[in-house]
Amino acid sequence: MDGKVLLEAVEALVKIKKVDRNMVFDALEMVLLTAYKKESGSNAKASVSLNRETGEYKIYEEKTVVDEIHEDSENAINEITVEEAKKIDRSYEAGDMLRIDVTPKNFGRVAAQAAKQVMIQKLREAERGSIYDEFSGREGDVITGVVKWNESRTIFVDLGRVEGILPFAEQIEGEEFQPNDKIKCYVLEVRKTTKGPEIILSRTHPGLLKRLFELEVPEIYSGTVEIKSVVREAGSRSKIAVYAMDPAVDPVGACVGPKGQRVQNIVNELHDEKIDIVRWDEDPAIYIANALSPAKVVSVSVWEEEKSSYVIVPDYQLSLAIGKAGQNARLAAKLTNWKIDIKSETQANEEGFGETDSADLDDDILGDIESDMGEEAKE
Template sequence: MNQELIRIIDQIEREKGIGKEVLIEAIEAAIVSASKKHLGHIENLTSKFDRESGTVKLLSPKRVVEVVKDANAEIALSDAIKIDPAARSGDLLEVPLEAGGLGRIAAQTAKQIIFQKLREAERDKIYQDFKGRQGDLVTGIVQRQEKGNLIVDLGKTEGLLPRREQSFRENLKRNDRIKAYILEVKKTAKGQQVILSRTHPGLLTRLFEMEVPEVAEGIVEIKGAVREPTGRSKIAVISHQKDVDPIGACVGVRGSRVQAIIQELRGEKIDIVQWTADLIAYVCNALSPAKITKVEASEKERTMTVVVQEDQLPLAIGKKGQNVRLASKLTRCKIDIYSDSEYSKKLKGQGMKAFEEMREPMELFAQEAGLADELLQSLLGNGVNSVEDMARADADWLASLSGLDVHRAEELRQRAEEYLKGLTSPLQL
């Protein structure tokens, strides 16, 4: 059995990549467990594996005494000295026991526990390997479907591709070879669970790193990527070398690089846009392929009002709002899109609202100043739309509009100034 244990340890370390220390700990634990079943009356039993000879020693802690009263817990000083010449009465000594008396049943138990520990060690190693790869790309083969979820063979273990992480465009079948993004690695009672994704933006980023050398080398940087499971995505790139076109590098000669990615994603449409620190320009780029006429920005609130020509409106919005939705996610801005005619109506509506807002203070002033309604309408009809307009007006011009003499018109103008300062008193006209 000694040489067999050494052979098993060497073979498992070589083939499974599990360290010797882990295996030896498993063996020692197995021998202790089996021995306790065979020698149930012994407590605090331990074992020690000799790494050179492959022998296993069973050790039982016993108190060194002059006269033994409990053979299971005590050892005579004369016997203790044979084991350790430095032993003294009162010492606690690890006393070797014979392992050969375990018997066939105990040996079988030891074997079962050894393999159980080895399986646990192997599962833990696989878990640690994949935990370190979280966020990476992995290649696997679709094995089967379980309640809409796909089980993917990853070699050392299986991955789970949940229905929510599958693209609506894809119809993956058994034996399909796919690349997936390692979304999460969980530890369960049954071992590790590797959660995969085919819709995460990280998959798109990793594919570009794989297909585009300039991205892998850091010459071209991916500043952002967004995707929708319906089969559309946008990726923003910037070059750190003036002579390298980031979009051209990602597209490749005759589209070879991006086509390889599109093929892997089963025909997903990918927009590659130029990233820039100029937020307005970035929003325009992100709305590609639509051509933008005008942008009004509130960068503090990250809100953009975008105007396009009538024929560009469907492109800017996209099917079911997909293009503007992706652009909004990519730039992290709220984007409102209008056609030229819609925007003109919006401005006209704002103008009428502003006009009404200006009329209200004038009407309040007229009421406090005692102006006749006929005079108020004459002033409003000739462009005196606010109290500020009246305060700045020429007295002669006001007189010509109101039918008042110049003196009264000047008094009216001064009253407007006082009203703005909150000093208005009734005026008799």
């Protein structure tokens, strides 16, 4: 293979695929050496000299100059007598190292095949490396793909340059997708494997809901509104706590959007998953009351050390506050990271935990909570 042609191939690979130039030459030297040994059948010590400026290459066998070669010696193949060495250069003496050019005359074809092998290998490695670099930087992000096929309840998603994997455990129960359906997923993990990068996707991760709000609500994207906490029981119900430093900004209203369009877009994307948007507050009592949306709360008592609370709700709101199979109370506890014990007013009075024992929410706070629990909280 002509050195100029080899050099042009290397430079093209470096330019198009952004592969390190020296890495390509190192690989070429190794492959050329392997090809020579296979072609010649020689086990002698050999090396490749590849000029990285011209692309010209030579293959050398390395010999130790000795007075006499002992044929039964293991190193005999790597030795040359002083007499033979002096035929090459009269200055050689016993103990010197000699390099002999053994480049086969018709080695161009072999070299071309070896170079092609390296190019294919490096193209594959470069492609895998760039895909890994691209997607590893997107862990925790939302990505849109196209459903390709489904096998053993695992969905494979076309992400453009690579397929993403949506395992059954990361799918929302009851969701069904057909080939060519568009799908938004959370990039859960990017793994390096011998077959290339593996992109693990999720539809159940709370991060998906958070990122969807960031994409849908400009105030969150700009930092005006902050997402404090997100919890999900994917496919059923979610709660998200939001906060705005500027008291003039309504964080719940911003997330709900005009006529509820912003939150509705997210609900549609998650196939009618119910979403409660609640106002975060540094006062745990107020925050817990908000978190129990859409239920109305009479009072909340908190014990800081135990991170526990006692919530009183109107009798007719008890089942709503607890939720089906305890879901509303369970999500509120996860959202606030507080233990929540909910009692109706009748139960509280029977237990002797009435108004004198509990921290009532004043009228202004109750008004705010009831406002937030209206159209802004999705039932």
